[in-house]
Amino acid sequence: MTVFDIAKSFGLETRAGKDHLDEEVTGGYASDLLSDVIAHSRKGNLWITIQTHPNIVAVATMKELAGIILTGGREPDPVTLQKAEEEGIPILVSPVFTFELVGRLYKKGISGLSPC
Amino acid sequence: MAEAEENIRFHEMFHIEGGNFTNAGAISSRVKKILKEGGFPGEIIRRTSIAAFEAEMNVISYASQGKLSLFIMPNFLKVVVKDEGIGIPDVNLAMREGYSTASEKIRELGFGAGMGLSNIKKNTDEMILTSKSGVGTHLEFVIYLDKQAKE
Amino acid sequence: MKLREIQDILEAEMVTGDADLEKEIKYGFAADLLSDVLALGRGSGALTLLITGIIHPQVIYASNIFDLGAIIFVRGKRPTEATLQLAIENQIPLLATPYIMFETCGRLYQHGLRPSISKVKNG
Numbered sequence: 001m002t003v004f005d006i007a008k009s010f011g012l013e014t015r016a017g018k019d020h021l022d023e024e025v026t027g028g029y030a031s032d033l034l035s036d037v038i039a040h041s042r043k044g045n046l047w048i049t050i051q052t053h054p055n056i057v058a059v060a061t062m063k064e065l066a067g068i069i070l071t072g073g074r075e076p077d078p079v080t081l082q083k084a085e086e087e088g089i090p091i092l093v094s095p096v097f098t099f100e101l102v103g104r105l106y107k108k109g110i111s112g113l114s115p116c
Numbered sequence: 117m118a119e120a121e122e123n124i125r126f127h128e129m130f131h132i133e134g135g136n137f138t139n140a141g142a143i144s145s146r147v148k149k150i151l152k153e154g155g156f157p158g159e160i161i162r163r164t165s166i167a168a169f170e171a172e173m174n175v176i177s178y179a180s181q182g183k184l185s186l187f188i189m190p191n192f193l194k195v196v197v198k199d200e201g202i203g204i205p206d207v208n209l210a211m212r213e214g215y216s217t218a219s220e221k222i223r224e225l226g227f228g229a230g231m232g233l234s235n236i237k238k239n240t241d242e243m244i245l246t247s248k249s250g251v252g253t254h255l256e257f258v259i260y261l262d263k264q265a266k267e
Numbered sequence: 268m269k270l271r272e273i274q275d276i277l278e279a280e281m282v283t284g285d286a287d288l289e290k291e292i293k294y295g296f297a298a299d300l301l302s303d304v305l306a307l308g309r310g311s312g313a314l315t316l317l318i319t320g321i322i323h324p325q326v327i328y329a330s331n332i333f334d335l336g337a338i339i340f341v342r343g344k345r346p347t348e349a350t351l352q353l354a355i356e357n358q359i360p361l362l363a364t365p366y367i368m369f370e371t372c373g374r375l376y377q378h379g380l381r382p383s384i385s386k387v388k389n390g
Contacts, residue, residue, distance in 0.1 A: 027369075028369040029367070029368075030297065030368040031299055031320065033320060036299075036320060036342065050298075050300055096382070097297075097384055099318065099372050099375075102373055103295075103373060103375070103376020103377065103380075103382075105373070106369070107373075112368075112370030112373060137323070138323045138325060138349070140301070140328065140329075141325050141328025144328070148332060165332045166332060169329070169332050173301075
């Protein structure tokens with residue numbers, strides 16, 4: 001499944017990185033703690049968080065993540081958006097909260113353990 | 117607004133240590149306990165606790181220290197939070213939901229999502245916020261006990 | 268579902284002891300940022316499981332403010348001693364699972380745990 005497929009399936013709006021949605025998703029990673037994401041996320045993971053500040057782009061770039069989904073109706077900071085466009089990191093948004101979004105992604109076959 | 121001594125049913129003041137994230141919520145938990153023991157309605161307890169929690173988190177996140185005072189009056193509850201710290205340069209901006217000036221450290225510890233002041237406003241009946249950059253912030257909020265007081 | 272079932276699903280340890288295994292939980296809320304816990308709606312608190320990676324006392328205080336049902340620590344984390352003591356004092360059951368947040372939420376959702384709060388109103 002690509003980021004585009006997921007955005008479409010779940011009705012998620014894309015706020016940045018529209019040209020980079022072809023990335024294949026290897027799994028999901030949910031965490032709001034940057035140090036934790038840096039330590040444990042894997043290349044190609046879709047990162048689910050409520051953090052909206054520019055550092056999330058740096059982390060996503062560093063770890064070569066497929067994209068970031070902000071939950072609970074959060075919107076990225078303007079600087080975050082700018083950086084995401086520069087780095088080609090997709091940022092999607094969801095009005096639904098983390099527990100539910102992850103639950104639904106999981107049901108769809110996106111795993112927290114291994115490539116899907 | 118000074119409270120007439122004879123009207124105060126209960127008053128307690130708590131010290132909040134700035135930067136002490138580990139115990140964030142300790143003071144508002146005590147406020148909640150007091151209100152529970154006082155037999156106030158669940159909704160009143162909930163709203164006051166939430167507002168106190170947010171206020172406490174702001175002091176911890178941004179100030180060097182602060183004091184939270186709980187006043188129980190015949191018709192309302194009042195909480196006053198005064199802190200010494202960097203203050204809020206733009207109160208209107210700070211009141212916007214999602215706006216946050218939290219440092220990396222604050223975020224890493226699990227805070228700083230930027231909902232604080234707007235959450236206080238949502239849960240209280242009256243709110244006054246004044247601040248002086250580089251000096252500190254003064255917050256007061258009121259929760260009516262008597263619904264009629266609202267009108 | 269009971270905490271006992273959650274324990275099985277997530278290969279979790281009941282950190283505060285077995286006394287609470289029969290406790291009923293209906294909802295899940297996942298947050299590492301505690302200020303977001305305040306997004307929880309009213310009423311469902313007591314039946315809500317907080318799913319978090321923060322192991323410090325502030326999670327207990329936050330759970331106290333919202334009368335949350337139980338807390339589970341993910342990513343193999345265990346609560347600090349101070350946190351554990353506070354949980355016992357406040358009668359909040361603590362669990363710990365080796366699974367990461369994503370897997371934890373996924374499994375619980377699949378087994379029927381529902382979100383304690385659905386959409387953001389003006390989201």
